[in-house]
Amino acid sequence: MDFDLSPETEEMRDMVVRFAQRELAPPAAFDAVDFRRRWLAAGRQGLVGSSVPTAYGGSGLDAESAAAMMEALGFGCDDTGFAFSIAAHLFAAVMPIVEFGTPEQKKTWLPALGSGEWIAAHCITEPEAGSDALRLRTRATRDGDGYRLSGSKCFTTNAPVADLFIVQAATDPDGGFFGLTTFIVEAGTPGLSVGQRYEKVGLRGSPMADVHFDDCLVPATQVLGAEGSGAAxxxxxxxxxxxxxxxxxxxxxxxxxxxxxxxxxxxxxxxxxxxxxxxxxxxxxxxxxxxxxxxxxxxxxxxxxxxxxxxxxxxxxxxxxxxxxxxxxxxxxxxxxxxxxxxxxxxxxxxxxxxxxxxxxxxxxxxxxxxxxxxxxxxxxxxxxxx
Known part of the structure; x- marks a missing residue:
């Protein structure tokens, strides 16, 4: 067993620590404008798209190297909430597009998500579906060439600043593991709205809010994976x-x-x-x-x-x-x-x-x-x- 990281990974870690200490100092209170400034800086440094394939502008890091990058970010950045937001964007929202997206979906969204131009949020938790994630009340009903989403999500990290939402909804409420479907929904889509930012005990540098869907029409081309594959x-x-x-x-x-x-x-x-x-x-x-x-x-x-x-x-x-x-x-x-x-x-x-x-x-x-x-x-x- 080798417990040492490669010299290249160690060099990357040192670079991330120095960058975070120099560029990612947080303001006294959360500020959306400063959050976006630091996010863009982290994007230019390759952090928010670190595990995105190089073909789409990312660094193509595997899970071990990505973990090393996040460890260095947590060490160098006093704002653990900001590091948490980057991780939630990258691992809960962007990586599903990397692993399940069609070539067209990857081409459309990964470059902006990896560069820091766009911020992503993952919508899964609901007031009645936290640990029981298969009991979602947010519904997706087929409507012609698209789906109508209706329901609410809570405790959604990055929601107040997100440009793109990865949304889990029930297409078959009684379908169990195969009853959920994942959708890619851009901010500004009619019927999508974001609530007020939560004030939290910890991770204060990571913005969080509820997300609401009121008859929100999403094209079928924005289904991530196949219908019924949301749990996977x-x-x-x-x-x-x-x-x-x-x-x-x-x-x-x-x-x-x-x-x-x-x-x-x-x-x-x-x-x-x-x-x-x-x-x-x-x-x-x-x-x-x-x-x-x-x-x-x-x-x-x-x-x-x-x-x-x-x-x-x-x-x-x-x-x-x-x-x-x-x-x-x-x-x-x-x-x-x-x-x-x-x-x-x-x-x-x-x-x-x-x-x-x-x-x-x-x-x-x-x-x-x-x-x-x-x-x-x-x-x-x-x-x-x-x-």
């Missing part, structure tokens, strides 16, 4: 997201871990650096163990995705490990800073940003169910459950 499209996007997106948390964790080590070396109590106290030093070692363990699981999953193994367990385990490690590392970083930890700063920001990680991309409880199902412990009834 969604499953594919989640493998990318559960692996590569969470690499951004590895970078953020390493940044906070490094600063925590520096803090306990310098902070003195009772005439000695607090890092000399066993309670403190052991907590730091525990932080390192969690980070390194989660990192190994994630890169193992990324290697499997790059090799096309079809592994279902690896991405689920990586998602669980990284999200739980990020929350605990955030708690430890706050604790070791004492009163400074509850002031505005990177320790409390990591903790706030980490809390949603146990929920999105399928809750950690659902991931455990998925692993147990693959092991044959709780076979899922046909047509139910999160993918």
């Amino acid at each position: 499209v969604f499953s594919c996007s989640m493998k990318w997201e559960r692996t590569c997106l969470f690499a951004a948390y590895l970078g953020a964790m390493k940044r906070v871990l490094d600063s925590t080590v520096a803090h306990v070396r310098e902070r003195e109590q009772f005439g000695t650096p607090i890092g000399a106290f066993q309670a403190v030093s052991h907590r730091v070692v525990d932080m390192m163990v969690r980070h390194e363990s989660a990192r190994l699981l994630l890169y193992k999953a990324a290697r499997g995705l790059a090799d096309g193994t079809g592994d279902e367990i690896g991405p689920a385990l990586a998602k669980i490990a990284v999200s739980e490690a990020a929350v605990q590392l955030g708690l430890d970083a706050v604790q070791l800073r004492g009163a400074l930890g509850i002031l505005d700063g990177e320790a409390e920001a990591l903790l706030r940003d980490a809390l949603p990680a146990r929920i999105f991309s399928g809750t950690n409880e659902i991931q455990k169910n998925n692993v147990a199902r693959v092991l044959g412990l709780n076979p899922r009834r046909r047509g139910t459950g999160r993918l």
Whole structure:
């Protein structure tokens, strides 16, 4: 086993870190204009289209290299929400077009999505369909050469700034796994509207809102994959997201871990650096163990995705490990800073940003169910459950 990244990948990581530190500093509060400025800069640097094939203007990175890119972005960019938005765009919305799109669809949308000119959002979650993703109430009804979409999506990342929406809707409400269909819908399409931006506990640099479809007519040429293949499209996007997106948390964790080590070396109590106290030093070692363990699981999953193994367990385990490690590392970083930890700063920001990680991309409880199902412990009834 080789645990080292290639020299080319290491060089890319260093470049991404330097770029993020130089160009992606966030404003004090979310600003849509500044968000778009940073997005275009990230596009010029090749980040938002990193895993798009070179034929369509991307860098053509495989899953392992894409994870390394996201890890570097999470380390170099203080705004984990911005890194999260890039990952949601790339892995949940763009990669489905890469893997399921027709040549014409790829030619039409991938260049702008990969260059940073356009931003994509993935519409799946609904008020009544979160973990139970096959029970969507958004309907797509055939109308001549197109489909009429009606329904609402919630908690949609990038919705307030998106130019393109990847939408999951039910074409056969009783069809279970084969009842969903994926649509590509451009912003400005009549019948599509976006609600107010949410104010969130964490990931504040990532805009999120509800999306509504009111008799929204979408041409049949904008079906992604075949009718009834929506669940397969969604499953594919989640493998990318559960692996590569969470690499951004590895970078953020390493940044906070490094600063925590520096803090306990310098902070003195009772005439000695607090890092000399066993309670403190052991907590730091525990932080390192969690980070390194989660990192190994994630890169193992990324290697499997790059090799096309079809592994279902690896991405689920990586998602669980990284999200739980990020929350605990955030708690430890706050604790070791004492009163400074509850002031505005990177320790409390990591903790706030980490809390949603146990929920999105399928809750950690659902991931455990998925692993147990693959092991044959709780076979899922046909047509139910999160993918």
